[in-house]
Every structure is written in C-alpha cells, then in structure tokens.
Amino acid sequence: MPENPTIVSWHPSKIARPRGCVVWFTGLSGSGKSTIANRVDEMLHDKRVPSFVLDGDNIRHGLNASPEILRKHHSAEFAERFGLTFQALDREENIRRIACVGELFAAAGLIALTAFVSPYRRDRDLARQVVAASGKVGDFIEVFVDTPLDICEQRDPKGLYKKARAGEIRNFTGIDDPYEPPVHPELRLLGGDRPIDELARQVVDYLEQQGKLRR
Amino acid sequence: MPENPTIVSWHPSKIARPRGCVVWFTGLSGSGKSTIANRVDEMLHDKRVPSFVLDGDNIRHGLNASPEILRKHHSAEFAERFGLTFQALDREENIRRIACVGELFAAAGLIALTAFVSPYRRDRDLARQVVAASGKVGDFIEVFVDTPLDICEQRDPKGLYKKARAGEIRNFTGIDDPYEPPVHPELRLLGGDRPIDELARQVVDYLEQQGKLRR
Numbered sequence: 001m002p003e004n005p006t007i008v009s010w011h012p013s014k015i016a017r018p019r020g021c022v023v024w025f026t027g028l029s030g031s032g033k034s035t036i037a038n039r040v041d042e043m044l045h046d047k048r049v050p051s052f053v054l055d056g057d058n059i060r061h062g063l064n065a066s067p068e069i070l071r072k073h074h075s076a077e078f079a080e081r082f083g084l085t086f087q088a089l090d091r092e093e094n095i096r097r098i099a100c101v102g103e104l105f106a107a108a109g110l111i112a113l114t115a116f117v118s119p120y121r122r123d124r125d126l127a128r129q130v131v132a133a134s135g136k137v138g139d140f141i142e143v144f145v146d147t148p149l150d151i152c153e154q155r156d157p158k159g160l161y162k163k164a165r166a167g168e169i170r171n172f173t174g175i176d177d178p179y180e181p182p183v184h185p186e187l188r189l190l191g192g193d194r195p196i197d198e199l200a201r202q203v204v205d206y207l208e209q210q211g212k213l214r215r
Numbered sequence: 216m217p218e219n220p221t222i223v224s225w226h227p228s229k230i231a232r233p234r235g236c237v238v239w240f241t242g243l244s245g246s247g248k249s250t251i252a253n254r255v256d257e258m259l260h261d262k263r264v265p266s267f268v269l270d271g272d273n274i275r276h277g278l279n280a281s282p283e284i285l286r287k288h289h290s291a292e293f294a295e296r297f298g299l300t301f302q303a304l305d306r307e308e309n310i311r312r313i314a315c316v317g318e319l320f321a322a323a324g325l326i327a328l329t330a331f332v333s334p335y336r337r338d339r340d341l342a343r344q345v346v347a348a349s350g351k352v353g354d355f356i357e358v359f360v361d362t363p364l365d366i367c368e369q370r371d372p373k374g375l376y377k378k379a380r381a382g383e384i385r386n387f388t389g390i391d392d393p394y395e396p397p398v399h400p401e402l403r404l405l406g407g408d409r410p411i412d413e414l415a416r417q418v419v420d421y422l423e424q425q426g427k428l429r430r
Contacts, residue, residue, distance in 0.1 A: 014253065014268075015260050038229065045230050050265065052323035053229075062345065063315040073341055074307065081296070082308045092289065093297045100278040101316055108267035108325060126288055130277065 017109040019139065020050070021212050022102035022131045023203065026118045026182060027145030028174045029160055030152035032191040032199070033115040036145060039200035040113055047204075049213050051111040054098060059116075063101065064094050086171055092123055099127035103134050111212065119173045121180040138210060143203060144182045147191030149174050232324040234354065235265070236427050237317035237346045238418065241333045241397060242360030243389045244375055245367035247406045247414070248330040251360060254415035255328055262419075264428050266326040269313060274331075278316065279309050301386055307338055314342035318349050326427065334388045336395040353425060358418060359397045362406030364389050 023040070025033040034055045044051040061069060067083030074082075084090040095118055105112035118124050124142060131140040152174065153161040164172035171177040182188075187206050189199045207213055238255070240248040249270045259266040276284060282298030289297075299305040310333055320327035333339050339357060346355040367389065368376040379387035386392040397403075402421050404414045422428055 015257060017260075042230060045232075050324070052319070054319070058319060058322065062318060062349070063312060073344065074311075078304055078307060081304065082311075089293055089296065092293060096289075096297075097278060097312070101319065103277060104267070104269070104273060104316065105320075105323070107273065108320070109265070110323060110325075129288065134277070 017107075018215060019135055020106040020108065020110040020112065021135075021139040021141060021207075022099070022106050022112045022114060022127075023141045023143060023207070024102070024118070024124065024127060025113065025115045025143045025145055026124060026185075027147060027191065028149060028152045028179055029117055029172075030155040030157055031145040031147035032189075032196065033117075033145050035196055036189065036191075036199050036203065037113040037115040039196050040203045043200055043204050044111060044207075044213075047213060049111060049215060050109060051113060052105060053113045053115060054101060054105075055115040059098060063097055091120070092126075095120075095123040095127055096130070099130040102127070103131045106131065106135060106139055111207065117173050117179070119177065119179040121182070124182065141187065141206070141210075142182055142185040143187045143189060144185040145189050145191040145199075146181070151192045232322075233430060234350055235321040235323065235325040235327065236350075236354045236356060236422075237314070237321050237327045237329065237342075238356045238358060238422070239317070239333070239339065239342060240328065240330045240358045240360055241339060241400075242362060242406065243364060243367045243394055244332055244387075245370045245372055246360040246362035247404075247411065248332075248360050250411055251404065251406075251414050251418065252328040252330040254411050255418045258415055258419045259326060259422075259428075262428060264326060264430060265324060266328060267320060268328045268330060269316060269320075270330040274313060274316075278312055306335070307341075310335075310338040310342055311345070314345040317342070318346045321346065321350060321354055326422065332388050332394070334392065334394040336397070339397065356402065356421070356425075357397055357400040358402045358404060359400040360404050360406045360414075361396070366407045 025037050027033050037053045041051050041053050064084045067079040070079035070083045084094050098114055098116060102112040102114050128140045156162055160169060163169045164175040173179050187203060189202060240252050242248050252268045256266050256268050279299045282294040285294035285298045299309050313329055313331060317327040317329050343355045371377055375384060378384045379390040388394050404417060
C-alpha cells in the first residue's frame with residue numbers, strides 16, 4: 001500500500017455514458033454529404049440529442065492540415081512529415097484520423113456526423129473497424145449519398161470539377177481517381193432528386209429505428 | 216442560379232451551440248493529472264455539463280498510435296510515417312493532434328479535459344494557439360498539476376520511473392528529459408498533499424467562476 005493517503009494509483013472510475021455513434025457519409029464531391037449532415041445535425045439538435053459534424057471545414061485546417069498550413073507554426077521538417085496531401089498514403093491517414101475522432105465523439109455520447117468523400121472501400125472499412133473495435137458493430141453507420149456524377153459536376157459548388165477537367169487538379173475523385181461505391185451501406189440516399197430535408201429525415205428515422213436517439 | 220431545385224451549394228447553417236473549452240492538465244507522470252481530470256469529469260457529469268477526458272488510454276491506441284499498433288491494419292511504410300514515437304518531432308505532433316481534437320470537442324459544446332505530461336512549454340503554447348485560433352483566448356485553461364518529482368517517483372503507478380532509473384526507458388520526463396513548468400498557468404494545483412476531491416473541486420470552481428458551466 002502507498003504511504004501517502006492522497007496517492008493516485010487507483011484507476012479512475014469512468015462515467016457510464018450512453019454511447020453515441022458515427023454516421024459516416026460518403027459520396028462524390030458535390031453529392032450533398034455536408035449539407036445533409038448539417039441538416040441532420042440541426043434535426044438532432046431540435047431533439048436534444050448531442051451531435052456534431054466533422055467535415056473539411058473543421059478538419060482540413062486543424063487536425064488534418066496540409067504541409068503549407070503546418071509550416072506557419074512548425075518547422076519545415078515537421079510540416080513535411082505530418083502534413084497531409086491528397087496522395088494515397090495521406091488519404092488513408094486522413095480517413096484514419098477522422099475515424100478515431102469520430103470514435104472519441106461516440107465514446108463521449110455524441111452522434112458524430114462525418115462528411116468526407118472517402119472514395120476507397122478499404123479506408124471506409126478501416127474506419128468501421130476503428131469504431132467497432134472500441135464500441136459495437138452497430139456504432140458505425142455508413143450512409144452512401146448516391147448522386148450521379150453528372151449532377152455533382154453540374155452543381156460543382158466549389159468549382160473543383162471545372163479545375164479537374166482543365167487538368168489544374170490531379171487525382172480528383174470521379175474524374176481521374178476512382179470512387180468505389182459502398183457494397184452494403186447501412187443507408188443509401190438518392191442525392192440527385194430529393195429535397196435535402198427528406199434525405200436528412202431518412203437518416204434521422206434510421207437512427208431512431210436503431211435506438212440511437214434514446215438518451 | 217442552379218437549375219436543380221435540390222441543389223446543395225448553399226452554405227449549411229451551423230448551429231449556434233454554447234462553446235465548451237479545453238482544460239489542459241500538465242505535469243509529471245504520476246502527478247495525478249488523469250485521476251483529477253476523471254474526477255472533474257464526474258463532477259461535471261453530476262452538474263449535467265457535457266465533458267470528456269482525453270488521455271493516454273483513449274489516444275495512444277487510436278489517434279496517436281505507435282508504429283507497432285498501426286502495423287496491424289496498415290502497411291509498414293504507413294506505420295513508419297504516421298505512427299508516433301517519443302522522439303521530439305513526434306511529441307510535438309502528439310500534442311498538436313490532441314489540441315485539435317480538444318478544440319473540436321469545445322466547438323461541439325463539451326468541456327474537454329486533456330491529461331498528458333506535455334512537458335514542453337512551446338508545445339503547450341501551440342496547443343493554446345490552436346484552441347484560441349478557433350475560439351476565444353479564455354477557451355484554453357492550463358492546469359499545472361504541481362507534484363514534486365520525489366512524490367511522483369514514490370507513487371510510480373505504472374512502474375515507469377523504476378524503468379527509467381534502470382535505463383530501460385530513455386527520454387523519460389523528469390529523469391533524463393526536462394519538464395518545463397508553466398509560467399502563467401490559469402490554475403496551479405498542489406498535487407502532492409491535497410485530496411483528489413479538493414483538487415478537482417478547485418478546477419470545477421474555476422470553471423464556474425469563468426462562466427464555463429452555464430448551459
């Protein structure tokens with residue numbers, strides 16, 4: 001026994017929180033992932049179910065920053081090693097880190113809504129494993145936002161397809177890099193011709209059916 | 216204007232959540248960081264204030280996994296590049312990722328309680344910048360768990376000091392790697408001779424005073 005009565009060798013009792021889950025949106029750029037995820041976020045907020053959207057806006061400038069961004073506060077060597085580009089290994093790490101953060105949010109009791117193209121089946125399966133390893137199999141909900149390429153390209157909200165077609169961007173998913181559609185997603189949304197509210201409602205209904213909204 | 220009425224180019228309206236904050240515990244191994252953080256977590260839970268502890272338990276096997284762990288599901292090249300060791304550059308990245316995740320939790324409205332040795336002043340200052348950049352200066356609360364080395368070494372809950380003294384572990388903070396105490400922490404806890412509950416209470420009182428518990 002330790003001599004000091006205030007000794008800290010006891011293992012802290014973790015709180016038994018209701019677990020959240022990770023809703024993993026995947027689909028082409030412009031398919032509507034981020035918009036739908038944010039609408040789901042609002043709907044859950046109205047139901048007082050804690051949730052949060054992880055998307056390019058809050059990930060690409062922080063956790064998964066590029067070498068250029070990291071160079072502002074870190075050495076060139078550091079930025080080179082840890083900054084993420086769009087190359088294959090970096091894409092894999094990009095998805096891995098997001099999955100780990102999603103898992104932490106789920107552990108904290110939130111419904112994490114991730115909105116990234118995540119074009120490779122293998123990376124999404126790894127994300128599923130990351131979440132399942134710490135929780136349960138049903139804690140990872142893959143939502144395929146299945147919007148035809150021509151509609152995504154017509155929308156082109158960030159002008160990226162135009163640049164990709166002009167050869168200004170390389171390895172752009174759907175143009176010169178493949179998108180591997182999910183084989184057995186928990187949910188498939190027809191993103192091309194349904195109103196956002198209806199698509200978001202489908203996700204919320206699914207979560208409700210799965211008992212994920214109980215608090 | 217887009218032709219398709221379901222077009223998604225509108226910027227999603229983010230929910231105006233009350234912002235959380237990051238409580239950054241720093242101190243030697245065995246100083247009591249994790250135990251105090253977990254006790255604060257419980258106290259906040261009792262007050263219905265959402266919070267979550269980020270510590271070695273949930274970070275070192277996931278987000279900041281070692282090359283050895285990553286090799287289980289990734290290539291050797293991948294594990295080598297992105298796995299984190301205890302070398303200087305890797306420690307910097309370790310802290311950076313945790314700060315980014317803490318910031319995301321704060322953005323989601325939670326009080327993130329981080330419990331890592333984080334021995335270098337520069338890294339902690341970078342963590343502060345990461346949080347302040349997206350929120351407010353007061354969103355980063357540095358808590359120095361100031362427990363004398365001899366007490367930490369006497370406790371040695373994980374047997375690490377013993378190994379470090381025997382030369383089995385290199386670059387161990389406090390033994391053959393420096394700990395740089397905070398100059399102006401928001402809070403300094405005398406970890407050596409006060410009961411855990413009293414130390415945790417000091418943190419909760421501080422958060423209350425700063426208006427961080429309003430929901």
